[in-house]
Amino acid sequence: MGRNKFSQKELKEIGKLLLQKNAANRGKQKLIRHQLRVDYEFNISDFNEPGKAFGEKELLEAVRRGAIQVLDDDTIAAMKEKRARDKARDEAVSTQEAVKSGEQTDWQEALRQWKEWEGKEGNAAQPPEV
Numbered sequence: 001m002g003r004n005k006f007s008q009k010e011l012k013e014i015g016k017l018l019l020q021k022n023a024a025n026r027g028k029q030k031l032i033r034h035q036l037r038v039d040y041e042f043n044i045s046d047f048n049e050p051g052k053a054f055g056e057k058e059l060l061e062a063v064r065r066g067a068i069q070v071l072d073d074d075t076i077a078a079m080k081e082k083r084a085r086d087k088a089r090d091e092a093v094s095t096q097e098a099v100k101s102g103e104q105t106d107w108q109e110a111l112r113q114w115k116e117w118e119g120k121e122g123n124a125a126q127p128p129e130v
Contacts (some may be wrong), residue, residue, distance in 0.1 A: 001039040001043065001046055002037065002040075002041040002042050002043040002046055003040070003042065003072075004046065004067065004068055005068075005069045005071050005076065005079065006042075006068060006069075006070065006076065007070070007071060007072065007073045007076040008070055009073065010040055010076065011059065011063065011068070011070065013040070014036065014040055015056040015059055015060075017032050017035060017036055018032075018036075018054065018055045018056050018058075018059055019056055020032055021033065021055075022053060022055045029036065044059070045098060046067075047059075047062040047067055047068065052064075071111055075094060080125070
């Protein structure tokens with residue numbers, strides 16, 4: 001599930017992309033849907049009726065019925081910053097757990113060891129064990 005809160009500017013841009021999508025061929029439609037998901041965290045499937053095309057008209061209807069909320073730019077910016085912080089925190093926790101369980105190497109520690117090894121004079125040809 002993506003976002004359901006957007007600024008007026010974002011909704012205009014999403015509306016333009018939906019117009020392009022409905023006029024495009026299948027390949028271009030896939031690219032536009034990807035752009036909507038990545039750039040705006042907008043998933044058409046969160047708001048449309050299955051089997052029906054979703055365009056600018058349906059976007060405005062979703063706003064009218066309250067499925068999409070329109071917020072000011074500052075609120076949206078703060079929301080995006082919080083989501084980015086939360087995502088970074090979750091990724092750090094996931095990485096720590098993977099390192100502890102042995103599923104993943106701590107690349108920062110491995111790099112530190114490598115630099116330490118490179119800095120020593122007269123090293124053997126073997127890099128340090130990680």
